[in-house]
Amino acid sequence: xxxxxxxxxxxxxxxxxxxxxxxxxxxxxxxxxxxxxxxxxxxxxxxxxxxxxxxxxxxxxxxxxxxxxxxxxxxxxxxxxxxx
Numbered sequence: 001x002x003x004x005x006x007x008x009x010x011x012x013x014x015x016x017x018x019x020x021x022x023x024x025x026x027x028x029x030x031x032x033x034x035x036x037x038x039x040x041x042x043x044x045x046x047x048x049x050x051x052x053x054x055x056x057x058x059x060x061x062x063x064x065x066x067x068x069x070x071x072x073x074x075x076x077x078x079x080x081x082x083x084x
Contacts, residue, residue, distance in 0.1 A: 022060065022081060029056040034073055034084055 025046070032042045039057075043050045057069055064075045076082040 022063075023056075026056045026060050027081070029053055030060065030073065030076060030082055033057070033069065034082055 025048075028046060029042055032045060037045070039050050039053045042053045046053070057072070060076075061067070061069070061072045064072050066072050066075060073082060077084065
């Protein structure tokens with residue numbers, strides 16, 4: 001797989017009305033978020049700034065058209081993108 005193909009992964013729930021692509025980094029952030037990691041913990045583990053973590057979370061929330069992290073997590077679980 002080429003690097004350009006690895007950057008974005010399609011959601012498995014393709015019949016969902018909010019079709020979009022989740023980046024690898026967005027997926028990593030949310031996988032850590034469901035493990036009850038704080039923004040600071042996630043930033044340290046991924047070697048990125050806390051602002052970048054918040055940006056990834058915000059981007060996913062916009063893609064899903066939800067207003068909070070919890071709602072985003074629920075939607076991603078429904079789509080089979082996250083496991084708890």
